Structure formats: C-alpha cells, structure tokens
Amino acid sequence: MVSSIRFSSRDVQHSISSEETFLLKTESVYRDIPEDETKQVVLEIDAGESWRDVIAHHFQKSNRWLFDVITYKNRDLFFRQFCQHQGAVVLDIGSGWGQIALPLAKNNQVCVLEPTPERLDFIRSVAKQDGLTQKMFFINADYMHISFETRFDLITCIGVLEWVGAFSDGPDAQAVQRDFLKKIRSELRDGGKCVIGIENRLGLKYLLGAVDDHLCVPDVAMFDSKLAKQKWFELKKEPLRIFTYTREEYRSLLRKAGFTKISFYAAFPDYKLPQVILSADEPQPVNQFFIEGNYIAEHNGTTGNLLPNQGELKSHYGSLSNMGVAHYFVPSYFIVAS
DSSP states (O other): OOSEEEEEETTEEEEEETTOEEEOOOSSOOOSSOHHHHHHHHHHHHTTOOHHHHHHHHHTTTOHHHHHHHHOTTTTHHHHHTOOOSSOEEEEESOTTSTTHHHHTTTSEEEEEOSSHHHHHHHHHHHHHTTOGGGEEEEESOGGGOEESSOEEEEEEETOGGGGGGGOOOSOHHHHHHHHHHHHHHTEEEEEEEEEEEEBTTOHHHHTTOOOTTTOSSSSTTSOHHHHHHHHHHHHSSOOOOOOBOHHHHHHHHHHTTOOOEEEEEEESOSSSOSEEEEOSSSHHHHHHHHTTOOOOOBOTTTOOBOSOHHHHHHHHHHHHHTTOGGGSOSEEEEEEO
8 A cells, every 4th residue: 555656757756645636738648539528528427427327328329339438347357357456556557438447446546647638537537426536546647758656566558558659759659669668667566567458460350351440441550560651651641650569579579678477368359348358378268269169249449330240250260279379360468567
C-alpha cells in the first residue's frame, strides 16, 4: 500500500494522494467520439444517473461497438484467470474508459493515467459511483511526459503500445515504442510485471483480408515493418506510425527493453472482448482447442461487425492446428513480461 503516487513532470516534483487528480495538458489525444458527447455522459453520471444506464442511452443503439467495449463484463477476464493481484500498486497506462482500472481497483490501488481529459473524468465519475475512488489516483497526461518515482507491482497497457508512436514527435515511431517499454521496465518494482494487450500482425483474419484495427485498411499492417511502411506511404503519402508485431517480434522488443521473463496468451476473438484465453507459449493449448472442433467467431476490430468469412477462418485454423502452428496466427495476445 502507498499513501501517495510520486512523480515528476517538466522537472517539477509532484505527489498525489488517493482520489486526487493531476492535470498535464496533452496536445494530441485519441478520441473515439466527440469531446462534447463524453462530457455530456459525465454530467449525467455526476447528476446521479446510473453510469450503465447513461452509456446504454447514449450508445447501445447508435454506437453498439463502443457500448460493448465500455460495458463488456469480461474485459478484465485475463486478470481474473491468469494475473490475479491483491493489495498491489498498479499503473494503468492509457486507461481509456476504465475497463481495466475499475475492476482492478476493487482489490488493489490503481493509478489511472489517461491523456484524454474527458475520459479521465468519466473514469473518476464511475469510480465515485461505484465507491472505488479511495483506491485510485488520477493523472491526465501522456505517459512519456511523466517520470514516476513510485515503483509499481503491476503496469498495464491494454491497446496502447501500438499507438505510442502516433502521439509522439519523434521521427522514428518504432524507437518510441522501444523507449516506452524501457520506461515501463524501469518503473516496475523488483519482481513487478507488465501486462500488454495487443493485436498479432499475422492474425489469420488479417491475412484473409480483414481491415487492421488501427489503420482501418487491409493488407498493410500485417507485413513486416519495412514493407508496411512502404505500402502505407504509397496509400496515404505519410509515414506509418502505428505498428503491431508477431509473437517473436514482441518477444525481441521486450528483451531489448530489459524484460527476461515473457509469456504469451492467445485471446479470442480478441483482447478487447475476450471470451477464451489460452496459453500461447507452447503449441498444445491453442492447437488442441481447434483440433477439438472449437471456434470463436471473429469480428472487425474497428466496428465489431462479424466477419463474413467465418467458414474460411475455421477451415484454416483447423489446417494450421493440425500442423501445430495455429498459435502463431491468433488474432491478438496478452503478454506478461517481468
């Protein structure tokens, strides 16, 4: 347990206690809906309406994908099944709508770090309604602009690593990703763990033509970074700044950042709405899953719409599993590194 979170920003030391908020204006942030709409959601929650009812009213019909992402009860399934913590000090980087931070705060102290200010307001309002604020600290900032003195038992970055280069001024987006992982490693306590949720660039659905979850086009992100950069520049006439990788490329990135113990878990249909999570360190769990005739329908990662080629996906998973290699082609991974 800690009484405060200590950190510095722009060479100034800061400390916040539970329930307190630190604000550091970030020029470029990610928004999946207009700022004013999120602010209206927060106003209604703060006025006393159930946050679940507010989210249903605003998004259940008009934006079903966002509604599912915010309200999905198994978003924290990985932590309940494979990475349980009690009494830990947690840093949740890029908390989004709080789908990981809020459930973790039931049994841990959680520092919420979210650069989009109105999203942080949403998390704080939900935490207050659910009686969790006494276990939470709130920071509105870009992670790369904060240096933590507090060391964490667990650092989570779910759906974040792929984006960090897009919100940096650095000329090399992949170098920013490497620096991001090194920074995480330096801010963990001895024995602490980092959990990453991220897509697999060789996910079977992408190889069969599904659009990438971030670029919103097919047949770019699935290639190695050199070819992906070339294809993206030909298509958009701008540098590619969002990257996902294969299982072994993630392993290499993490080792270069100083992590020595790295474990992989396959998430179906993805880490956003996980239904089934299997160890992907060894071939057997994932391959046996398909050999036994199991299959989880896969969706477009930008809209949530079911893909039209489920039969083809299932057929290929069957062939890949019979060759013992299906675990290399899963849609996304949870990664635990220490």
